[in-house]
Amino acid sequence: DAGVIQSPRHEVTEMGQEVTLRCKPISGHNSLFWYRQTMMRGLELLIYFNNNVPIDDSGMPEDRFSAKMPNASFSTLKIQPSEPRDSAVYFCASSLSGMETQYFGPGTRLLVL
Amino acid sequence: GQQLNQSPQSMFIQEGEDVSMNCTSSSIFNTWLWYKQDPGEGPVLLIALYKAGELTSNGRLTAQFGITRKDSFLNISASIPSDVGIYFCAGQLPTSGSRLTFGEGTQLTVNP
Numbered sequence: 001d002a003g004v005i006q007s008p009r010h011e012v013t014e015m016g017q018e019v020t021l022r023c024k025p026i027s028g029h030n031s032l033f034w035y036r037q038t039m040m041r042g043l044e045l046l047i048y049f050n051n052n053v054p055i056d057d058s059g060m061p062e063d064r065f066s067a068k069m070p071n072a073s074f075s076t077l078k079i080q081p082s083e084p085r086d087s088a089v090y091f092c093a094s095s096l097s098g099m100e101t102q103y104f105g106p107g108t109r110l111l112v113l
Numbered sequence: 114g115q116q117l118n119q120s121p122q123s124m125f126i127q128e129g130e131d132v133s134m135n136c137t138s139s140s141i142f143n144t145w146l147w148y149k150q151d152p153g154e155g156p157v158l159l160i161a162l163y164k165a166g167e168l169t170s171n172g173r174l175t176a177q178f179g180i181t182r183k184d185s186f187l188n189i190s191a192s193i194p195s196d197v198g199i200y201f202c203a204g205q206l207p208t209s210g211s212r213l214t215f216g217e218g219t220q221l222t223v224n225p
Contacts, residue, residue: 104155
């Protein structure tokens with residue numbers, strides 16, 4: 001069975017550019033989570049959706065970050081404009097609502113120069 | 114915010130040794146999860162615990178949900194080189210919905 005799929009796996013961009021990260025959750029899962037991982041701050045929850053609706057976006061660092069989930073099988077995390085401090089690994093995870101076991105994708109390694 | 118204290122931060126052991134790591138908190142959790150992260154990959158779920166006192170095994174891995182609901186431990190028996198990685202605990206608070214709180218991780222190195 002396919003797990004959580006993320007693209008791209010690696011992204012290198014210049015400061016000021018727009019970055020879009022994509023995620024396809026596990027089929028049938030109705031909760032989706034976006035995390036950021038850095039050495040300094042560990043794993044941080046940015047936002048999560050339940051049935052395509054954003055439930056908690058308190059972890060989104062600032063207005064430059066936005067996330068959408070137009071349907072049950074696709075979500076995007078957008079950074080515009082990007083800054084060097086946004087460099088991190090971004091993970092998407094999914095779960096069945098009511099079950100706390102989250103399954104992670106392989107991550108997108110973002111480097112903003 | 115809520116914190117999970119995970120220890121130790123790192124471990125260097127010889128192949129064949131047993132390993133123990135734990136997570137503690139001042140808060141009560143409904144669920145405890147243990148993940149392993151290999152370099153360049155996402156965290157992979159190892160064990161999920163749902164009830165206080167629950168003891169669950171997955172091969173050479175054993176984890177327990179503390180009786181007080183404020184802690185959990187993970188044991189690895191007879192370690193092998195492929196056990197190398199970062200192990201994370203994660204807990205779900207009663208008031209946090211689907212949000213998980215993650216520990217800072219234990220970096221495990223196994224010398225052949």
